[in-house]
Structure formats: structure tokens, C-alpha cells
């Protein structure tokens with residue numbers, strides 16, 4: 001599956017994805033991943049930043065709110081239209097465009113930093129993508145990204161439940177088998193029942209690699225790894241969203257910051 005096919009599939013997901021995320025159904029993003037991502041992000045005020053696979057722009061807006069001058073792109077035309085519409089209504093001076101991470105339409109050394117939230121594992125050709133990100137960063141610039149955790153979002157996985165049906169462990173397998181666009185079908189578990197009937201499930205092509213393959217990808221592209229995080233729900237988040245209890249059983253996501261020498 002190539003990046004054009006991936007873009008067409010995400011165009012089909014975009015309307016429901018935006019509707020549900022703007023309603024607050026992506027509780028893992030809102031209560032765990034994004035707070036941890038922002039906590040780990042260095043000072044960005046006044047810096048030129050690039051958001052890779054920005055979707056409808058939720059996280060781009062949060063980083064722009066920290067004073068960064070953001071450019072953001074996505075391969076899905078629909079997501080970019082939705083991000084533009086938000087920007088027209090509530091301007092944060094973010095420049096959105098449709099592009100693919102495998103061939104970036106920017107000059108070398110154009111950005112002080114790049115970010116990618118939960119997008120890199122959804123795209124093919126990781127070597128080309130990392131080469132492109134490295135090219136458009138200034139020397140000393142950083143890339144910070146989150147991905148589904150390679151050790152738990154394996155090609156084969158299953159929750160282990162206790163007698164009451166609580167998730168207490170995960171069985172993972174086929175770790176060394178790389179996926180190249182095989183599809184996953186799901187919808188946010190917090191989607192209201194009436195919308196679950198109305199909205200189609202998302203179809204998400206997956207591109208997996210092992211933890212060491214991800215790290216070596218960064219090193220081979222010329223990055224030095226600087227900081228890692230595997231966020232889980234805080235006590236406060238858990239009190240507000242009890243469904244996040246399983247985020248304390250396994251690490252759903254891995255956040256990495258690396259820097260161009």
C-alpha cells in the first residue's frame with residue numbers, strides 16, 4: 001500500500017474522526033497522550049514548527065498556543081479542509097497544507113522543530129519520511145513524536161480479563177512481523193451508543209516495526225535520541241475517565257524526542 005492509498009483511506013475516516021474527537025471521544029489522546037506530549041515538549045515560543053500528519057489540527061493548535069509559528073500538513077484532503085475551516089474561525093496563524101511526509105514541499109533547514117502525534121505508524125516508507133524530516137530541520141532542531149507502542153500494538157494482541165471482566169494483562173504476538181498497510185477496524189470506545197450505529201468504523205492501515213527498528217531508523221537518519229516517555233493515566237485523569245484504567249496495564253504509546261546534530 002502506498003501513501004496515496006493511505007490518504008484515500010484517511011479521507012474516508014476524516015468526517016467521523018473529526019466529529020468524535022471534537023466531542024471528546026478520544027479520551028486517551030485528551031487525558032493521557034497529549035498532556036504527556038506537551039509536558040515533554042521543550043520551549044517552542046517563537047520557533048518555526050512543522051506538524052507531520054496533523055489531522056484536523058487539534059494538537060497543532062495546542063502547540064501554536066505555546067507561541068510556536070506552525071506549519072502543518074496531512075495527506076488527507078478532508079482533514080486539511082477541516083483544519084483550514086477551524087483556522088478561519090479562530091485564527092492562530094497556522095499554515096495548513098496537503099502534502100505527504102515522504103516528499104516534503106519545504107526547503108532544507110526550514111524548521112526549528114518538527115512534531116508528529118500518532119501519525120508516523122500510520123504511514124508507509126518510514127526511511128524516506130525520516131530522511132525528509134531530517135532534511136527540513138535546522139542543525140540542532142528536534143523532532144518529537146508519539147506512536148502506538150511498538151511492544152504492545154503488535155500485529156497480534158488480546159486483552160486478558162479477570163473474573164469481573166477487568167483488563168489485567170495483554171497477550172502480544174507476532175512482534176517481529178512488520179505490517180505494511182494491513183487494516184485495523186475500530187471506533188473510539190467512548191463513542192455514544194446512538195452514534196456507534198450511525199457512524200462507520202475507522203479503517204486504519206498499519207505500518208508496524210519493532211522498538212529497535214524504530215530507534216535505529218532515527219539513528220540511521222542522523223538523529224540523536226534525547227528523551228522518551230510511555231505515558232499512562234494520572235490519578236486525576238483516572239478519576240475523571242475510569243475507562244482509562246487499562247492505560248496503566250500496558251503502555252499504549254511511546255513518545256520520543258530526538259535531535260539533528
Ligand SMILES: C[S@@+](CC[C@H](N)C(=O)[O-])C[C@H]1O[C@@H](n2cnc3c(N)ncnc32)[C@H](O)[C@@H]1O
Nearest residue numbers: 003010053054055074075076100101117119123
Ligand atoms: C491517527 S491520525 C493522527 C492525527 C493527528 N496528528 C492527531 O494527533 O490527532 C494519523 C494521521 O496521519 C495522516 N497520514 C498518514 N499518512 C500520511 C502521510 N504520508 N503524510 C502525511 N500525513 C499522513 C493521516 O491522514 C491521519 O491524519
